[in-house]
Amino acid sequence: DAMVIQNPRYQVTQFGKPVTLSCSQTLNHNVMYWYQQKSSQAPKLLFHYYDKDFNNEADTPDNFQSRRPNTSFCFLDIRSPGLGDAAMYLCATSRDRYSYEQYFGPGTRLTVT
Amino acid sequence: QKEVEQNSGPLSVPEGAIASLNCTYSDRVSQSFFWYRQYSGKSPELIMSIYSNGDKEDGRFTAQLNKASQYVSLLIRDSQPSDSATYLCAVGNYGGSQGNLIFGKGTKLSVKP
Numbered sequence: 759d760a761m762v763i764q765n766p767r768y769q770v771t772q773f774g775k776p777v778t779l780s781c782s783q784t785l786n787h788n789v790m791y792w793y794q795q796k797s798s799q800a801p802k803l804l805f806h807y808y809d810k811d812f813n814n815e816a817d818t819p820d821n822f823q824s825r826r827p828n829t830s831f832c833f834l835d836i837r838s839p840g841l842g843d844a845a846m847y848l849c850a851t852s853r854d855r856y857s858y859e860q861y862f863g864p865g866t867r868l869t870v871t
Numbered sequence: 872q873k874e875v876e877q878n879s880g881p882l883s884v885p886e887g888a889i890a891s892l893n894c895t896y897s898d899r900v901s902q903s904f905f906w907y908r909q910y911s912g913k914s915p916e917l918i919m920s921i922y923s924n925g926d927k928e929d930g931r932f933t934a935q936l937n938k939a940s941q942y943v944s945l946l947i948r949d950s951q952p953s954d955s956a957t958y959l960c961a962v963g964n965y966g967g968s969q970g971n972l973i974f975g976k977g978t979k980l981s982v983k984p
Contacts, residue, residue, distance in 0.1 A: 789970055798879075800959065800974035801915065808970070848914055855970045858903040858963040865914040 760785045762863035764849050770869045771839050779834040779866045781849030789855055790832040792824060793848040795865075801848055807832065808855045836868075844870045873898045875962050877975035885983050890947040892978050894960030897941070903963030904936055904943045909977065910956045919945060950982045 762783045771777040781790065788809050793801035805814045807826045821843070823835040836843055846867050850860040874897045884890045892906075903922055907915035921927045921934040921943065933946040943962075947954055957977040964971040 798976070800875075800976045803971060806971070846914070852970055858970060858972060859905065859917060859920055860961075860972060861917060862907075862914040867912075 762849055762851055762861055764847075764863040764866050766866060767864060768867045768869075770871060771836075772871055773841065774838045777836050777839055777868070779836075779847050779849075779868070781832045781834075781863055782830050783849075783851045783863075784830070785851055785853075785861065786829065787851035787853050787861075788829070789852045789857075790826060791850040791852075791860065792832070792834050793850065794843075795846045795848055804834070839868070839870045841870050844868055873962075873964065873973050875960055875973050875975035877958075877960050877978045879976060880979040881981050882978055883981045883983060884950050886950060886952060888950050888982075890950045890954065890980055890982070892945040892947075892958050892960075892980065894943045894945075894962075894975055895941055896943070896960075896962045896973070898962065898965065898973070899938075899941065900965045901962045902965060904934070905961040905972065906932075906934060906945045907959040907961060907974075908956045909959055915959055947980075950980075952982050952984050955980055955982045 791806040792804045795801045804818045826832045846865045849863040852860045876895045906919040909915045919934040921936045927934045931948045935944045957979045959977045960975040961972040
């Protein structure tokens with residue numbers, strides 16, 4: 759089955775220790791998104807790629823970076839995690855920039871100690 | 872600031888009843904509307920898309936859209952305990968980056984056996 763996969767599902771890191779979250783997709787979708795979601799809040803868009811065209815949200819902290827080496831994979835790098843970065847990180851895809859239907863992966867729960 | 876508003880709930884209904892979830896949005900140019908179901912600790916799952924005024928039915932779910940009133944709703948017939956989740960309303964952000972969604976904070980639904 760075509761799907762969006764995120765690894766790891768749970769990640770524990772220490773304050774200030776860099777961490778990388780990964781996302782892969784077999785849907786062959788052109789667009790990939792990274793969201794941050796905290797408890798009882800709406801998903802907050804961090805950035806997205808139209809193919810290799812990177813788009814950063816204005817309020818995404820510089821501490822967050824992303825890479826998309828190919829169509830199937832996308833990575834979220836948190837350079838120096840703070841306690842406030844503990845959250846669920848969601849990867850989503852959509853077919854192309856004109857399609858608003860987004861499909862989410864299972865998410866990575868990040869804990870910062 | 873474009874907004875999507877939902878009653879946070881919790882909305883509690885007995886098993887077998889109709890659950891009615893409501894959402895209003897601020898951006899008049901929006902053309903795409905979605906309902907996502909999110910179980911506790913899990914990622915959002917797309918359950919309904921609607922693009923035209925009126926009703927769209929899929930099994931026990933009916934989405935209703937009224938663009939003039941900027942209102943979209945989700946009806947769940949014959950509610951089951953397994954429907955207990957948070958339901959996120961999402962609206963296409965047509966004035967911003969193409970393909971992006973604006974999410975509401977979600978309504979928590981509890982179906983009592």
